[in-house]
Amino acid sequence: MIIRKLKYSNFRNLKDSELVFGEEMNIITGENGQGKTNLIEALWLFNGVKSFRSAKDKELIAFHKSHAEIAVDFYASERLQNARIRLLSGKRENYLNEIKKPSSAYLMGKITTVVFSPENLSMIKGGPSLRRKFIDSAICQVKPKYSALLARYHRVLDQRNALLKENKKYADFSGMLEIWDNELAVVGGKIIAERISYIDTLSRKACVYHQGISHGKELLALSYRNGYDTQTTPAQMTEDFRLLLQKHLNEDMQYGFTTHGVHRDDVEITVNGKNTRLYASQGQQRSAVLSLKLAQASLIDEITQSKPAILLDDVLSELDNDRQNFLLNEISGTQVFLTCCEYPKADKRFSGKIFYVSDGVITTQKE
Ligand SMILES: Nc1ncnc2c1ncn2[C@@H]1O[C@H](COP(=O)(O)OP(=O)(O)O)[C@@H](O)[C@H]1O
Ligand SMILES: [Mg+2]
Structure with a gap:
């Protein structure tokens, strides 16, 4: 292009x-x-x-x-x-x-386009939302349909949150919650599967770039973090997600919003097994971001030709x-x-x- x-x-x-x-x-x-x-x-x-x-x-x-x-x-x-x-x-x-x-x-x-600006360093040092945003927009570029999935997730999440906030108002609270939980788990399970698959490929590519930059001294790796087993099938992810929602229902009702899920997950970025957010030097952070961006560009080229x-x-x-x-x-x-x-x-x-x-x-x- x-x-x-x-x-x-x-x-x-x-x-x-x-x-x-x-x-x-x-x-x-x-x-x-x-x-x-x-x-x-x-x-x-x-x-x-x-x-x-x-x-x-x-x-x-x-x-x-x-x-x-x-x-x-x-x-x-x-x-x-x-x-x-x-x-x-x-x-x-x-x-x-x-x-x-x-x-x-x-x-x-x-x-x-792939942008690289000084603010990108916050992707390493900042909170999970920045890393989710990076991964989500990177997936959208190679799979535009993914954005519809995200939009649907957030629509259902808004509905579930509205229900949680006003839970006393609804006579059929549990029935309505079940509908939103089922929908959220199905859409969420698909999103998790997409993210894990993208992160896997990105991680492998970024690792090669990072090895180049660090003259073979450093191993960069990315992994999805959502508090439960990610080595499963998409159907199992949906089921796990549904259980996660159920497990935290009391908490959710207390706060009036959904405290766990796809919108809270994180991507861990490690160098030589150590979390870059906590342990990486400025130089390692820069190299990690650079490697991730180059890997993102290379994946766009590979997938979209x-x-x-x-x-x-x-x-x-x-x-x-x-x-x-x-x-x-x-x-x-x-x-x-x-x-x-x-x-x-x-x-x-x-x-x-x-x-x-x-x-x-x-x-x-x-x-
Ligand atoms: N909506 C806007 N209308 C007019 N000027 C704007 C607007 N938004 C930002 N600017 C101006 O753009 C300039 C910043 O431009 P920017 O591209 O960030 O500069 P740089 O060359 O340093 O990258 C500032 O002077 C700012 O006031
Ligand atoms: Mg500028």
């Missing part, structure tokens, strides 16, 4: 314009606060998954404007295609090849020379969008199309 062109209007601080990108390295340079990350964010939005800054749509629209629009021409499945997103406050319209789609989920798997574009926002300066070389070597032959405050002109590794960003105005010059 190659992003040929991006057109934007009223998007954050970017002044309305149109950019034509190179097929390999695109370097986006400029001082702080000029709009580099905003450009990366615009590209990322076509993923169909949530903004990597988790911004609300309203925040994407330029101050004092009522709507924004971004559009890309991209080359995929051997033809030039087009996608367009209109952001109105509180509403988003999505178009694929000028056909309006009911939701941004319809863009998933079309314009695939199309290379994703790699978005590197401000990360190069955070990596030492060794890791920079490893990363640039692994992603050569891929379309890359790399932001930096100052790009090293003398460095041959950085040859490509250069964009200068100043106060939202983006100018270009071909080297």
